[in-house]
Amino acid sequence: SGGAASSRPLTVAAYSQPTLQPNFNPFSVNALRGTIGLIYEQLFDFNTAHTSEFMPSLVTKYSWGTGGKAIDLALDNRAKWADGSALTADDVIFTFGYLKQHDLLALPVDQVTKTADGVHLTFTKPAYAAIQDLGRTVIVPKKVWAGKDPDTDTNVQPMGSGPYSLGQVTGQQATFKARADYWKQQVPVPQITYVTTSSTNLLTQQLVRHEIDLAYAGIPDVKNQFVQRAPAQNHLWPIYASMKPLMLNLKRKPFDNVHVRKGIALALDRQAVTDAYNPGVYQPVGPTGLYQGTWSSWIAPADRDPLKPDQAAALAELARAGYKQQAGGKLIGADGKQLKLRILTVSAFADGMAYTQELAGQLAALGIDAAVNGVPSAAYTGDEDKRDFDAIYGDAFTFGTNPYTFYNKMLSKKSKTNVVGWDDPATESALGALAQAAPEAQLAASKPLQQIMLTQLPVIPVAVKGTPYMYNTEHWTGWPSADDPYTTPDPGAISGVFAAKLFLSLKPA
Amino acid sequence: MTVLLEAVEVTKRMALHGRQHGQWFTAVDSASMTLESGKVVALVGESGSGKSTLARLLTLGDEPSGGTIRLAGKDVSHKRRTDRQAHFGQVQLIMQDPFASLNQLHRVRYILSRPLRNFGTADGDLTAKVIELLERVNLTPGEQYIDKYPHELSGGQRQRVAIARALAADPVVLIGDEPVSMLDVSIRLDVLRLFADLCARDGLAMLYITHDIASARYFADEINVIYAARMVEGGPAEEVTQRPRHPYTQLLLESSPDPDRSSQRRTLPMADGSNEPIDREQELAGCPFAARCPHAMPICTQKPPPTTTSTNGHWTRCWLHEE
């Protein structure tokens, strides 16, 4: 009964907060989900759920020029704003100018000019590594946005080029209505409702009752609590887009000692860690930090598999740093003190706490005085900024389209997220090279960084973090899955291109 | 006879709260009295007339707003808090209600030993002193009572403990604020006899506050009548009760139940003593009783009546008796 099913709104759990405030300003960090992807469109993206293939949106193709210092973007000439007027290169040029004017542009864009089929951008330095950020630029209509303040305007009557227009917002939900005149195609899902749900308990219950069709959140024991309750309809697809390392404070003794880090890395039973909270959602990761599942072609075969726990090897490494197991199994250093380790994590995140507890448990078994230091998120970021921790388990690093962003955020001296304090000239130069490498040269350019990870262990890769997408096929089918990973089923938090692709691909059940 | 304690024209004014916030209320208006060694002076008056307030002023529980209080000739009315201690040693108060004035949580021993310690009369054996006190107020044998809690005592026994406490300080003046009003008739007499004894034997000066004019007649040497903060009549007990001069005293006597006179009583007019705040300041502008007085004259509400004293010491403040 297509009619009945298709009139049913698709309900998406999009917020882990109790209420919403209307805000459809695509440049605001608190813009509601759906602003980007459903209402406004981005230029293009790469499918990180799979092998980073190009996903067109407003741009149908791109081509690099002058060693990465220029790019040509071909705009889809069918693109129209919701008021019927054409979306032109002028709008794109305006948007880049607007961003620059308001200091919102992190890309090294120099100039944007009109070409026959789109725009031509020049950069102040090679921008190969920034291609995904560039693609995710949201294009807004010049005629509407010229006078708006990107910081404070909430743009409550948004007018974009995307497949949906705003229905209504209440404190708990935002609904989007399919546009009959969307320029690209017929829109299959007539209405999408983004709802709030603040506790995983409730979310679980709502998912089980199919009150919610799509969610992405860490709910405990998801396989049993959700999938197993209706295995034919309920599905889980974890997407591995980031890596979570155990980060030892390199400015603190004895973690500056590579043998200590190696010993710890060798001791960990990564499978047990990933099974601690939500089996099947996280995966152990190989020692380069890159996920062996999606990045296998980038990694030398020997370095693909995650390290197996090896007590003897671990103890041998630790012994080289002066730590020996004494009576009672305690690891005592040359100074006569037991190796002590407090792992900082956010107490409000039950999953993180569970994983960290498992980590600490394993290290304790090795003879280290290891324990969890769970703190509220604000204290976590505070301590992290002040580098006031032994070890941290909580930050995750996104892979992106090439390993540059990944390694840069983790290891660059200049990166704010390099909280361990890794400061190594070789790393800096390798990062520099990778940043400027043309796509075909990127694999080779990533090797030195992989090597640093293998030998120096600035951070200890533990797991890839799966974002568990949960959906049911009772009302809608055509969902992306591990077999058909055409997009990341994300409702707009990461990429509007992913979201649009998802909703435009569903079919009534 | 030595005058021990003397009140000269003492006045007590209080600040009002609630509805009458910001106004003043006179609880005692220029009252004078003398307490002499070995004599019992009674103070009678209706409820709220200021009897307890005057008692508190005399014992320095409160500070007078005007007038002076003299102890053995010395002005003590404005002593500082710490200096009052000495006064407490000389002038003691027996409070109206023996159920309220004994702390339920202390034993008789503690209650009685406090004044003994504080007023320094007990350097020796405290227990012996306490027992002696108890026996003085006829709680014999003392040992039987010394470790009891107040709730284990009957009302009369409590009253006697309260008296013993007052005596423990070895005062020269004893002020009894309705000391027997809470007691059953059959016990009352015992207690009153005890006071009479103490005055006669130890030369104590006593103020006996009561609303029961009949007992004042029997027990006091002298009676003062107070009405609405002001003393209206005073004199030898027999004089005042048998030949009352002030219309209020007459009314009081007339109203008191008395089987001996029941036949010849006339019916009193109903006074509408409503609860509406009486403006005491206005009352005191003239004679406070004027509003209820059957003999009221215009002058009664305008000027406070003068004091007229007859030869036998019987005085009154009433315009009717002005010579």
Add this chain to the structure above:
Amino acid sequence: MTLLEVRDLIVEYGTDPAVRAVDKVSFDVGRGEIFGVLGESGSGKTTLMTAITRLQRPPARIAGGTVTYRPSEGEPVELVGCTPRRLRELRWERVAVVFQSAMSSLNPVMRVGTQFADAIRAHRAVKRSEAWDRAAELLELVGIPRDRVRSYPHELSGGMRQRAAIALSLACQPDLVVMDEPTTAVDVVMQRQILDNLKELQATFGFSVLFVTHDLSLLVELADRIMVMYAGRAVEIASAEDIYRDPQHPYTQGLRDSFPSLHGPRRELRGIGGTPPDLRRLPTGCAFEPRCPQRVDDCRESLPLLIERDRTQAACLLLDRQEVAR
């Protein structure tokens, strides 16, 4: 003509151990009579009153005896065994009460008029406005201005409240008004006015009064007959005149001799001495024995019963002896 007949009434407090606060008390109240009950604190006066009106509360319970109400027309009613429904009909209509303190017996949050109207409308089918008119009339009867029906109790003076309580008791023109120390809370002047007023009303309407107090002088002036209670028992019942002039029981004599008189010649006050008994540990014999100046050996063992002699009833072995001797 008897209105109320109390026979061998026993009231106990079911505490541990049980206290017999009223022990085999018998008396009659005549029509139009003021019957006084005299006794010291704890002698069981209030307990007796609440038992007669069936207002006793747990742990008190009536353990025996009868209370018979004899209306001028119709069958006598036995109040002790009466159903709650019948009782509710009799209350106020036939038997009304006035308590010690009017402040506490009037509901502080209800207008005086409402409290009158409540009582009237519970027994008479009248309209609200009529009930209020009646309330105003009743207040006028006791000398309170009509418009005071709209007052709250706290807006009346102590004396007015007490008079209002008396007026309230007359709302349904009862045959019997039970008054438990109705004037202890007011001063003598006010007390006098109230009692004068009460006598006047009683003369007009002819109801009987059962009046409880501990004040002998007052009762002698007011009552026709007086019952003296000691430790839960009636020790003497006689006319007021006899109780004052010629008390039979040593306790009554002691009471009489403890009251100072205002006008008569100064006589010696003798008092009683000793302390009132503890109801929980009563002696087997006469409860007054330990304090009695005239006690004999027998008093310790045998419990004296009320003996009638010349219109006077007294419970004392002494009298018993005289009787036997005669």
Add this chain to the structure above:
Amino acid sequence: MIRRLWAGGDRKVTVGLAVLALMLLIALVGPVVVGAWLGQSPTKLHAGPPLAGPSGEHWLGTTSSGVDVFAQFITGTRVSVFVGLVGGTISTFLAVVFGLVSGYHTGKAGAALTGFVNIFLVIPGLPLLLLIASYTRGRGGWAAVALIIGLTSWAGGARVKRAQTLSLRNRDFVAAARYSGDKQSRVLFMEVVPHLAPVIASTFLFAVVGSIAAEAGLDFIGAGNTNTVSWGTMLYWAQSQGALQSGAWWWFLPPGLGIALVGTAAGLVNFGIDELSDPRRRTLRTGRRPKQRPKRRKVRRTEVAA
């Protein structure tokens, strides 16, 4: 059964105190007993299979990570009860000090204190607690939590004590003690304070229970200290790991019941104390009770400073 328990004040107190004593005992020695005798640990992962129901080995089953719930419950008693005791003590102490002083001292200082108490009374406690806890962010461990709880919860108790003190200070026996020559401070401590004892006891009991519940609430929303094992963190974990949905009642129920049990015991003690301190039940009626003649004017007055 209940009626018999309810019958006597002393029985209530006995039962209540017994339960409280048991809890305190568990708080003191429980963790040791669990570790040394039962060989369980409240933090050891995979001590048993995940989410196993109660069994001979795991008396209250296990959590989703295989931690022994019984060990957690017993160990959690310590933090909960300690926070309760410390928080309750601080709260009661402040309540007594503010209540006594504001009630006993007339004059400007007393009035100012009274105002202060009243203000704290109308400022809602839990939001304030959350606010402060969110600022301190779990630093300082359970002691800090106890301190904050104590500091934000005293006003109600202070009001009760102030009212009591106000009525006590005008009682005759207080004046009598002054006439007996006792100094102010002695009067306050020997005459007034002993009368407050039942009130202080009940304030303390409820402050303890309130603190335990407040700590659990803080932990529950993650504003407390999630590292420790307490009843609150147990609930936090049980809730965040979906214990109820998985049917793991043995994990979810005990901490809540623990809190309720302490509360009920405290309530019993309090009811009992109330009853026992009721003079109508204790005093023999052998004398004439005061028959108060009403004061002519029911207006409050204070003295005029001369």
Add this chain to the structure above:
Amino acid sequence: MRRLRGAPFVQRIGFYLIAAWSAVTINFVLPRLMPGDPASAILFKMSELGPVSEQQEELVHRLFGGARGQSWWHEYVSYLNGIIHVDFGRSISFYPATVSSVVKSGFLWTLLLVGSATVIAFVIGTSLGIVAGWRPGRAVDSVGSLVSIFLHSVPYFWVALILAYVFSFTLGWFPLSGGADLGLVPGFTPEFLNSAVRHAMLPAATIVLTSVSGWMIHMRNMMASVVNEDYVLLAQAKGLPGHRVVFSYAARNAVLPSISGFAVSIGMVVGGSLLTEMVFNYPGLGSLLNQAIVNVDYPLMQGLFLIISLTVLAANFVVDSLYVLIDPRTREAS
């Protein structure tokens, strides 16, 4: 508050003004005593959802990382000025929404929930108290009292979770979460009100269950002592029907202290409802406060605390003023 009863109106207003000022000032001082950096909190939250571009990072630091340069006094004055103009600044977690608009969005929900639940709890608790206290010592009294002590002691959120699990998850009788059905536009339409009531049912039940016993115990004790008053005995003596005695004479007087306690308890109920709201994802002030805490949203925390305090103050003021009407003894003589 007892002190205030019957005090002149002006004096009462004065007290409330001072109390309001104190709440405002506590609110000003607290965040300044504590260090904090909302920017990192926001970034962390964002990174939990997906990658954060450098551009967004910059933006967040620019918007929320700003240092305070002014003197406290200067800030205080402008803070007070802002409050007078109902301007508490902009929320961080909902930036650029203003704190007042965020608070407004939660206020009505909480008012609805807490208001109705408090009234229901008061009515039920007081009624039970009347029954138990009228004849103390009976089975109703002893069982009722024990049960109510127990209910009084269980944690709010624990009860909330159990109710949610049993009645909405397992039995499906009530909706799981939120304030009203999705898709309904808030307004005075029958559908919306019906849905709002259904959604409020379980959270309200939680509040009622856990607070009803307080009222009951209080009322029971008052009843038990009022029952011994002479005026109740007299009412019985008047031959009034039983219900009239119980309600107009006994309960009418016994309830007075409860009513003044009502004012004070509103603060507690509002406090307790915070956790309940969180459990039921109820879009009220409690959930918002939690949100503000998690996101280190100081302006929002301040705004919420202030509005909660002021609401409680206002409720106290209203009850205090009403009390004068209810108890004739406190009424001014005309």
